[in-house]
Amino acid sequence: xxxxxxxxxxxxxxxxxxxxxxxxxxxxxxxxxxxxxxxxxxxxxxxxxxxxxxxxxxxxxxxxxxxxxxxxxxxxxxxxxxxxxxxxxxxxxxxxxxxxxxxxxxxxxxxxxxxxxxxxxxxxxxxxxxxxxxxxxxxxxxxxxxxxxxxxxxxxxxxxxxxxxxxxxxxxxxxxxxxxxxxxxxxxxxxxxxxxxxxxxxxxxxxxxxxxxxxxxxxxxxxxxxxxxxxxxxxxxxxxxxxxxxxxxxxxxxxxxxxxxxxxxxxxxxxxxxxxxxxxxxxxxxxxxxxxxxxxxxxxxxxxxxxxxxxxxxxxxxxxxxxxxxxxxxxxxxxxxxxxxxxxxxxxxxxxxxxxxxxxxxxxxxxxxxxxxxxxxxxxxxxxxxxxxxxxxxxxxxxxxxxxxxxxxxxxxxxxxxxxxxxxxxxxxxxxxxxxxxxxxxxxxxxxxxxxxxxxxxxxxxxxxxxxxxxxxxxxxxxxxxxxxxxxxxxxxxxxxxxxxxxxxxxxxxxxxxxxxxxxxxxxxxxxxxxxxxxxx
Numbered sequence: 052x053x054x055x056x057x058x059x060x061x062x063x064x065x066x067x068x069x070x071x072x073x074x075x076x077x078x079x080x081x082x083x084x085x086x087x088x089x090x091x092x093x094x095x096x097x098x099x100x101x102x103x104x105x106x107x108x109x110x111x112x113x114x115x116x117x118x119x120x121x122x123x124x125x126x127x128x129x130x131x132x133x134x135x136x137x138x139x140x141x142x143x144x145x146x147x148x149x150x151x152x153x154x155x156x157x158x159x160x161x162x163x164x165x166x167x168x169x170x171x172x173x174x175x176x177x178x179x180x181x182x183x184x185x186x187x188x189x190x191x192x193x194x195x196x197x198x199x200x201x202x203x204x205x206x207x208x209x210x211x212x213x214x215x216x217x218x219x220x221x222x223x224x225x226x227x228x229x230x231x232x233x234x235x236x237x238x239x240x241x242x243x244x245x246x247x248x249x250x251x252x253x254x255x256x257x258x259x260x261x262x263x264x265x266x267x268x269x270x271x272x273x274x275x276x277x278x279x280x281x282x283x284x285x286x287x288x289x290x291x292x293x294x295x296x297x298x299x300x301x302x303x304x305x306x307x308x309x310x311x312x313x314x315x316x317x318x319x320x321x322x323x324x325x326x327x328x329x330x331x332x333x334x335x336x337x338x339x340x341x342x343x344x345x346x347x348x349x350x351x352x353x354x355x356x357x358x359x360x361x362x363x364x365x366x367x368x369x370x371x372x373x374x375x376x377x378x379x380x381x382x383x384x385x386x387x388x389x390x391x392x393x394x395x396x397x398x399x400x401x402x403x404x405x406x407x408x409x410x411x412x413x414x415x416x417x418x419x420x421x422x423x424x425x426x427x428x429x430x431x432x433x434x435x436x437x438x439x440x441x442x443x444x445x446x447x448x449x450x451x452x453x454x455x456x457x458x459x460x461x462x463x464x465x466x467x468x469x470x471x472x473x474x475x476x477x478x479x480x481x482x483x484x485x486x487x488x489x490x491x492x493x494x495x496x497x498x499x500x501x502x503x504x505x506x507x508x509x510x511x512x513x514x515x516x517x518x519x520x521x522x523x524x525x526x527x528x529x530x531x532x533x534x535x536x537x538x539x540x541x542x543x544x545x546x547x548x549x550x551x552x553x554x555x556x557x558x559x560x561x562x563x564x565x566x567x568x569x570x571x572x573x574x575x576x577x578x579x580x581x582x583x584x585x586x587x588x
Contacts, residue, residue, distance in 0.1 A: 132161040135176025135219070141165040141207050144251060159201050159235070159265065161258070162223055166208035168437075168564050170218030180223060187226040198231035201265055203258050205251065209243040209437075211449055211566045216240065235261035244448060246375050373433055373448050373455040382432070382447065382503075388470040391458035393509075396428040396467045397502055398474040406492060407483040414497070414527065418546075423488050426495045426524075428467040429502040430460070430509035435533040437564040438552065447503050451566050453510050460514040464522070468495055495522075501529035501548075508534065513542045532577035533567055539580055547584050549577060 136142040141163045164180075167173045172180040186192050204227070206220025217240035224238045239254030241247040373393035374382070387395040401412035401422045411422030433448040433455075475492045478484065498519050500506040507530045509515060516526045525545040530538065532549050541547070553559035556571040567573055 131157050131159065132163065133176075133179070134162070135164040135173045135180070137165060137167055137173035137175070140247075141173070144205075144207070144247075157200050159203075159262065160227075160232070161203045161205075162220070162227075163205045164207070164220045164223055166206060166212075166215060166217055166219045168561075170212075170215035172219040172223075176219075180219065180226075183223065183226045183230075187229045192230070194229065195231040197227065198233075200227075200232045201235050201261075202227050202232045203235040203261070204238045205254055206238065206240040207243070207247070208240060209449055211244065211451055216242075235265065244375075244450065246377065248377055371455055373431075375448070378432075378448060387503075388474070390428075390463055390466040390470065392456050393432055393458060394428065394430045394463050394467070395432055395502060396426065396470050396474075398471070398478070399425065399427045399499070401425075402427075402492070403478060403481065406478065406485060406488050407481060408485050408488075414499070420497050420525075421491075423492045424494060424496040425499060426467060426471045426497070427499045427502050428471070429500060429504050429506045430463055430512065430515050431506050432504040433508055434503070434505045434531065435508070435566050436505075436531050437566075438531075439562055439564065440552075441503075449566060450508075453508055457510055460509075460511040461518050464515060464518040467498075468522075471495060495524055497525045497527065499527045499529070501527075505531055505534070507537045507541070512537070513540075516542065516544050530577070531563070532574045533565060533570060535573055535576035535580055538577055547581070549581060551578075 134141040134144070144163050164176060165173050171177070186196070202224075204220050204224040206217035208215070208217045208219075210216050217238075220238060220240065224234070228234065236254070236257040239250070239257075241250045241254075374389065379389055382395060383389065387397050389395050399412070399422070401410075401415075402425060405411045405415070405422040410416075411420070412425075414420035414425070415422045431453075433450045433453075435449065435451055437449060472493050472495075475489070479489065500516075506512065506528060512528075516528070519526050527546045527548065528541075528544055529548040529550060532551070538547075552562050559565070559571065559574060563570070
C-alpha cells in the first residue's frame, strides 16, 4: 500500500492548481486574440501593442478598431440552397441539399429546380413543392409569413417542351412571392439545348451581386445589435455586371466619346427586340418582374430592325453545334467517340462478346449478321423523345427539327469507320479473344444506325446510307416513329426498324415523353408508312 507524506501531497496539489490556473489563463488570452508572449510584451512596455505614435511613444489608435472587432463578432449570413432533381443535373449545380420546413427562420434561400414530364417538379422535390403550394393557397397562412426571407430561384429544363419549360421553378417562385418572400434577382432558367453552365454563370453573377448587397444590409448598423452601434457595412465589390450590361456600358462610353446620345446608344435594335419578346413571354408572369434597364424613350422598333434580328438569330442557330460542352463530356465519359458536331460511334457489347467466342445479338440470331463485324453509330445524337428507359440518362440533345450545323455525310461515314477500327485495336488484349475474328473485325460489313438519338433526323440520311452501301456495308436504321415525312422520303435501305414502346396514347406519352404535341398521330402515320417497305420491323 502506498503512503503519501503531507508535504508530498501539498506539493502535488500546488502543482496541479498552478497547471489548471495556467491553462485557464492561456485559454483566456487566446480567446482575446493574443498569445501569452504578446501579452507579457504589452504589459512590460506599458503600451497596447499597436503601432507606436511618433509624439507620445505609445500606441496609435485607429478609428476602425471598433468596426473591425464588431465585424469579427458579427453573425454570419446563412444561405440555404435547395435543389430538386431527377437525373442529378440540379444536384450537381446546387452541390448541397437541405430539407427543412422552417423557411421563416431562413435569411437567404436559393432553389435550383429541374422540370419533369408535364412541367411538374422532380420526385425528390415534389413533397416540398406541394407543401409550399398548400401554404400559399391556405387562407390561414399570413401573406407576410416569409417577409424576412430573400430568395433566388433557378430552373432547369428544355425549351423544346414549350409551355412546360421551367414550369416547376416558375410555380415555386410564384408561391414564395405570394408568401411575402423578396427576390434577390429575377428567376433564371437553364436550357438543356444550350450551354447550361454558361447560362448558370450569367444568372449567378446577378445573384452574387444581390447577395453582396444583402450581406452588407444585414451587417449594417440598423440590422446590428445596440451594443455595436458603430458597425459600418462592408464596401460592396465592384464589377458585378452581366455580359449584356458590360456591352451596354461599353457602347455608352463609345457614344459619349463621339458626342452621341449615350442613352440611345445603350439600346440597339437587338436589345429592343429582346425586350419586346421578353415582355410578351412574361406578360402573365407577375412573379418574374425584374429590374431590367428600361429605355427612357418608348420608341417604336422598326420592322426592318426586327427582320435583321430574326435573320441573325436564324443564322446563329444554323451555325451552332448540336452537342454542348456538358453533353460532350457526359457522352465521352460513357464511351462514345464523338464525330464532328452531331454524330458518334460506340463499340457494341455484342461485338466484344462474339470476339471472345460467345453469342451475338438478335440480328445474328434472326438474320445471320456477324456481330463482330457490325458497327453501331448514329449521324444524329438528337432525339425527339426523352424515354424513361433510355440508357443515356437524357444526356443527349433533343429537338423537333434540325437546326444545327450539318456535317458532310461522307466525312461522317469515314470518321465512324476509323474510330470503330481504333476501338477494335483497343480490345486486342481482351481475355479469351479469338485472333481470327479480331482480324476480320476491322472489315465492317454491317452498320446499325441506332446507338442514341434519332438517326433519321439527319438531313442527309439518304446520302449517308448510300455511302455505306458503296462500301458494301448493310444499313439497319432504327426510328422512334415521330418523323413520318422522313420515312416517306427515305431511299431503299437494308432494313428499317420502328420502335413501338406502347399500345395506347397515354402509355406512349408516359413512357416516351415525346416533344411533339401530336406524337400519337405521328406514331400512327409512321406505322402506315411501313406498308411501302419490303424489309421493315
